[in-house]
Amino acid sequence: MTNPSEHTxxxxxxxxxxLADLRELNQRLLAANERLMELRDRRTGAPRD
Incomplete structure (x- = not known):
């Protein structure tokens, strides 16, 4: 595998x-998405899968 710095x-x-920053942002997005799904389900009354 080549060194990533060769490409960037x-x-x-x-x-x-x-990469560390991207991992942190990804975790934040996943948590925000989970929260949005909870709010949507609460509003619609639909059960989660």
Whole structure:
């Protein structure tokens, strides 16, 4: 596998930081999505799968 920095022009440290930030953002989005589904279900009265 090639070094990701070869494709991004970023240093490996920056790539690691970006990946960590993306993981954190992904977790936040997943939590927000879960909350939205809960609110939708509460409003519609539909049971969750």
């Amino acid at each position: 022009g970023q240093s490996p440290e920056n790539v690691s930081t970006l």
